[in-house]
Each structure stands twice: as C-alpha cells, then as structure tokens.
Amino acid sequence: MAMTPKLEFRQTQSLVMTPQLMQAIKLLQFSNMELTAYVEAELERNPLLERVNEDGAPESAEAEASAASGGESADADSGPASSETVQDAPATEDWMAADMEPSRAEMESRLDTDLRNVFPDDTPSGAAVAPGLSGGSASTMEWGGGERGEDYNPEAFLAAETTLADHLEAQLAVSEPDPARRLIGIYLIGLIDETGYFSGDLEQVAEQLSTSRAEVEDVLHLIQTFEPSGVGARSLAECLAIQLKEKDRFDPAMQALVANLELLARHDRNALKRVCGVDGADIADMIAEIRRLDPKPGLIFGSGVVHPLVPDVYVRPGPDGTWRVELNSDTLPRVLVNQTYHATVVQAARSPEEKSFLAECMQSASWLTRSLDQRARTILKVASEIVRQQDGFLAHGVRHLRPLNLRTVADAIGMHESTVSRVTSNKYIATPRGVVEMKFFFSSAISSSGGGEAHSAESVRHRIKTLIDQESADDVLSDDTLVQKLKADGIDIARRTVAKYREGMNIPSSVQRRREKLALRQEQG
Template sequence: MQLYTAQSFAQRQSLVVTAQLQQAICLLQMPNAELSSFIEAQAEENPFVELRLPPAPAPSVALPRTAAAVGDDWDRIAGLAADPGPSLYVHVGAEIARLGLTPAEAAAAGVFLDALEPWGWLGQPLDVLALRAGLSEAEAEALLARLQGIEPRGLFARSLAECLRLQAEEQGLLTPLFSAVLGHLPLLAAADLRGICRACGCGMEELKLVLRQLRGLNPKPGALFDAAPSPQRPPDLVVSRSAEGWRVDLNRSTLPSVVVRDDAAEGFARRAAPYVGERLSVARWLARAVEHRNQTTLKVGAEVVRRQKGFLDEGLSKMQPMTLREVADAIGVHESTVSRVTSGLMIATPQGTFPLKSFFTAALASREGDTSGSAAAVRHRIQKLVQAESPDDPLSDDAIARIISDEGVTLARRTVAKYREQLNIPSSVQRRRQALVTGAL
C-alpha cells in the first residue's frame, strides 16, 4: 500500500450571516418605538449617528370611523393615560390608619396588607400570616375581621364564597338560602341549577331570585383600583381613503430617522482616520438599513391593502384569504422577509387597529370547488350567528355548519367546533346553562 499527499481546489457558495445582516433582519420586525430605542443605543456609541424624532406633540391619526371600529382604533386621546387614582395598596393602607389600631396591631396589619392580591383577596393562609405577624390564631381571626370591614366590602377575603358573603351581609342579602347557595358555588360554576335546587332544598324560582342578587356582587373588589386601561401602542402603518382609492402610509408621527453627521468627522485629528472611517461606514449603513426597512414595510402594507379592499369597505365578513408567499411573490421578496415585517407591526384602518399578521388567513373551499372566503371571515360569521341566536334554543355546531355551507362555504362540524374554541365560545349546551344562570331564560 502506498501513501501520498495531494492538493485539490474547489469552489462553493454559502450564505454567511454577518452581524450587519443580523441587525438588518431585526430591523424589519421592529415597531417604531423599538426602532427609536435601537437607533438611540447606536447613537450613544457612535458619534456620527444622530436620532431624529418626529416633532412633539405627535399629530393624531385621523381616520374615518365605522361602527365596527368604535373602541378599537388608536388616537391621541386613547393613548393618554387617565388619572388612575390611588392604588389598592395606598387605599387599604389609608383605611388601616383610620381603624385606630395599636402599634403592634398596625404592624401585624401591614403583614396582612403585604399578602393582599391585586383582586383584593388574601394570597396566603391565615395560619401562615399569623406566624409571620407573631399573633395567635384567635388574634389573627380578630384582626382579619376588622380588616374585612374596610370598604369596599370583600377585601381580605380568603375565598370567593367569603368575598361574596361579606358583601351580601353588608347589603342584608345573607338569608339561609343565599348562604346555602354560596356553599355550592362549584355547582353554580357548572350551571347545574337543578343540582343546586336539590342541594339547597328550594324551587327554581327561589333560586333565580338569589342568582339575581348574586350577580349584583363583585367577586374581585380589588380590581376597582386597577381599572385604568393601558394606552394602546400607536400603529406603524396608517390606511386612509384618497381620490384614487385606499392608500397606506408610514405613521410619520412616531417614525424615527437616522442622521449621519459627516460634518463631525472634520473635527477629529488625522491620526484618528481609521476610527473615523469605520464609524462613518457603520452610520451610513444604519441609515440605509432603516430606509430599506421603511420601504419594505410600506411595500408589504400596500400589497395587503390592495388585497383586502373588501375588508376595508365592509369589515371582517369580507376578509380575503391571503398567504405570506402570495404577498412575497407580488412584491419580489422572500417569504421570510414578509413574515418578519408582519410579526410585530400594527396597522390602523377604518375598521380598527390590527396586527399586520392577522390579515394572513387560510382559504376555505366553496361548494363549487374553488376557494371562497377566509377562515377569519368564517370565524366572524360564527360569532355573529351565536350573538343573534335565541338563548332558549342555541345553535349547535351542526346547525352553524349547515347555515354557513348554505351561504357558499363548505364547512364541517369539527371545523365549527375548532373555530368556536378559538373564539372562546362555549358549546350550545353550556350556552343554554349560562343563559339560565344569568337570567336570560
């Protein structure tokens, strides 16, 4: 056997993901707020990068509002945070100070206050709190009774039943039957009214009277102090109607830009030329990458708007099926690019503000065999059918499937069940039980 060495040459192509390419990919899926933070971080370490923000205050996004858009779309007023008032912790702390407790009792009450959950219940067992506060079990019970007298009633409850019992007692509703119903809340959660009647020894009419009173109580009194809605994030794209039809624009009121400070390079000494050249190159690349991100976002948004004119005119019932590949082929980019652009951006339309990703939905077959209607439109139709149904005769999944199939879209019962679960809609049996509990029947 002979051994020898040899050299060979070959060429091959491979994609190398450089650091700049990784940053460019990340820029595609950044909302305007994240993009501002990213550019600001770059400006801190690069003297030739300057972040330029839109003039303040930002103008509101003026869009014609339809009935479907009420409460959904974003404007400046919705983005302003209302005065939330005192927090639950501050309110309860002030009420404890008014109870006239001794210093030792006030310190123990602070332990109970620390264990208060945001919805107003105690988050730890009473024996654990008694040990932490240095109280006996009887002393802890006595202190808890005083704390449970704080308004609104129901605070410092140890369970849902106790929370409702405290409120019923204050309002004079705590009859023997009411107390018995509170002892069978699992049956009420299952909407087993007949089971409750048997367990409590009452008739259906008597039970319905108690249920009407029960519905007037608040199971989470602590939530009253956290009712201020969080401001909705401004959209990245804005759709409006022009003389030529629907058009989409970047939301310039929140869009940052990069300014390359070429003039600042003149102040550096000649010996710093390598550093200046490298930093200027990075700054110019960042400016080009942000501009490319904006143009790609605008192209994707324009193609989505072009394909969803029916939705813009009439709402979710006219949502058209659309895939990432179709949009990518139409604008000449890779499918992954469209996926990244649509993953984190919001678009404001006359029908409301939506994630850009929500416009991509599967197509369903029609009775003629072609594709007709989107999954989003069918889900919207199912929701409308359930909302319009009679409480004493709710529509089954089979009935909903027949109605939608008669309208032209082939739909199986199991598909209706899947979409119903996605919409958090209970089954027809559960909906009828809920109607009994809420007094609709």
C-alpha cells in the same frame, strides 16, 4: 500503516452575512421603540451621524446630508415616499425608486453585497450560499456562529418584565378566538390603569369601534374573569365583588355590605348589621374577609413606565373611495451623515488606526441611513398591499376579512416571505376600526362552496358565533344545521371543523345550550 502528511482541498457551503446585513435585518423587525433606542445608541457611538431636527435641518450647521432616514430628509428628493394611495394600480411596481440607483450601486460595490437581497431567508447552516453573500472577506461573519463577539450581552437573555397589559392580552388571546372581540378587548385593556381599574366609557368605546354597547360590556366582563382577580372593575365595589364571586362568598349579606362601603368607611357597624341582617360576630367576620381582598389588583405588576401603543402606519379613507396609507413620521428616526466633519477629521488623521476608525464610522453611518430608508419603504409597501387585500374588512367589518398569508403578499410586491414576516412583527396599523397589529390580517382560508373567493377562518368563526347568538330555546342549531346554513352562505366547511371552531370559542353543544336556554326561560317566567 505509515502516517504521512498530505494536503487536501475540501469545498463546503455555508451562509455568511456581513454585519451590515445583520443590522438591516434587525432594523426591519424592530418595533418603533426599539428602533429609536438603537438609533440613539448609534448617535452616541458614531461621531459622523447627525440628528435631524423637526424642521428637517441637521442639528449642526456644518452637517451635509448624504442620506436620510425613512420618511423625511433635508433634501426632499432623496427621502422615501411617506404615503401611498391604494387603488387598482399594479401591485408589483419597483419599490426602489429610480433616482436611488447611483447611490445604491455605489453602496453595493463598497460593501460587497446586494441590497435587493438584504433580507434573505434564514437558510440553515450547510445550505447554498445566497448571491452576494459569499465568504472570504474580513468583514463577513457566519450567520448563527457560536462564538461570543464584542456585542455579546448576557442581559439580553433575561426575561423582560411583564406588564399588566401584556398579562391581560396573553389571557385574551387564549380566551377569545373571535378577532372582532379580540380587537374590542385590546382596546379595553388599553383603558385599564396601573391599579387594574377600567377608566373608560363603554358608550364611547362602542361608538369608536362601531359596535354595540352590549358587545363591549360583554368583552369587559370576560376581561374581569382574568387574573389578577378584580382587574377591569369600574369601581371599588365591583372590584371587591369580582373577588368575592371567585371565592364563592358573594352571598346576599356580603352583597349588602359591598353596596354600602361608605358605612364601612365610617366604621358604623350598627348600621352595617341592620342592612346586612347579621349579628355582631358575623359582621366582624365579613369585614375581616373584605380587608383580605386586594383593592388595587393591578399593582402586583409594579408601576413601571406605561408606553402608549403608537402605530407605525396610518390608513385613512380617501375622498375618491381609495385608502390612503401613510407612514407615521413620528416613529421614524431622522439621521444624516455629516460629510463636512468627516472631511475635516480625515485630513487631520495621521495613524492607520485613526484612518481605519473613520472609514469604519463612515461605512456604518452610510449603511445605517440607507437601511433606515429601505426599512421605511419596505413597511409602506407591505402595509399598502395588506390594505389592498383587506379593503373589505376596513370598509365593512370582520365578516369581510379575507384569507391571507405571507406568500401572497410577498409575491405581490416581489419580496421574500421572511421579509414580510419581519415587517409585520411588532408593527401596528391605525385603521378606521382601531389600531391592530399587522399580523392580525393574516389568517387561514375556508374554501367557497360555489367555487368563488375563499373565506378567512376568522370570518367563519364570527359567522358561527352570530348564528348561535341569534338562536332561541325552541330552535337551537346543531352542528349539522350550522354546516347547512354556512353552505347556504357559500362557505364549504365540514361538520368537524364547525365543532372545532365552536369548542374553540367555548360554546357548548346544542344539547347543553338547549338545556341552559330552557332553564333560563323557566327562571324568567
């Protein structure tokens, strides 16, 4: 069979994304610290970008604003709204203001894209090309391509250094399924210093979180069971006691030694022998064991810079009973495009390379300011809808947390689920009940027995734990009894689901709980 050359046309589909679209997606999912670092790098790289001072004026007297970053600008009419009042207004109002349309249309025509779909779903290779993302342009690149471009950075694949707070929060997420107690735990972890000691006041924490001191102390005791051993202690004696208990060496003699550390500091062994009731050889062994413990367990994670948790959004109650949702302007980088400088250097440009570089800088700067503006508007829109959905939790607590998923929020504000997912990643809301991550408000649903509104899984877990905490040794609730009580509260749930939630909270069975309560009563009586 002869081999002959032939020309064949083949039509394929693949998702391609402009670098500008990829930049916009990255900006949306960045935390406020990552965003600040990114904008600082762009300011160093792009001579047409100008930083805006705190008073809203550009650093350079010659700079003219063509676009402003989210939150504030030199021109008050061109900046995005930095706050929104959540009430009974329609949730689907257009989040792109009418006065933005001319510049928006201009941007779309210049960049050959569509800002309405700036955050598309991560469609796999081979899927249909999204509108406005057609290939064929020299400025496009295939999403997920395997080639290593100029931005390839092998250091990006290195694991970030784990901080003490990260380590403790990871253990908290596994050990405590109750969202209310997790919030308390996160608050307490924020008060643990780099050496591993808890430096806060339990009464103040309880008042701040509107809960009981006993509940706060119980969560602190949970944190004290985490690694590294001794973390969360309020004193050196408590730190050593925690470590000795884990080694099963906290006997009465050792308790007396830990309670009299001032004698150990004075090297008064005779006094230590008397208070501990041991001889010279035993006290020497006990002192040697104390010296093998770690008095500053948190230092094994190093003493790197500790960054405070800065919320992206503030939620405050309004005087008329509504919730006021405001962007944190301190987390919004403010940059402008220096049009005057651009006009000057364009006239001086001679070679095609210089003109191409300036055109690229102008396009990049314009898109960055537009993306920052859109990022701020999108965060505000998503946060406002979350607050509208979860107003019961904000007003009354975790038992009123509603089931919520990404699609519900996305449909309400006319965005895609993937956009909402990116917005809620690494973003925090400061509420009257503490600073929480946006993703905290999303949970699965448990149907209502009366056909009414569904209940969130977190609120059901909280209700189960509350019922068990209130039981006595003579009236321990079985899983079947819990099901009946929950159905009486309007929660339609299966027995196996109750058992799963109970086991997930490390709560033993009713038989084991009865034995423990009876044994405790005998010890006390």
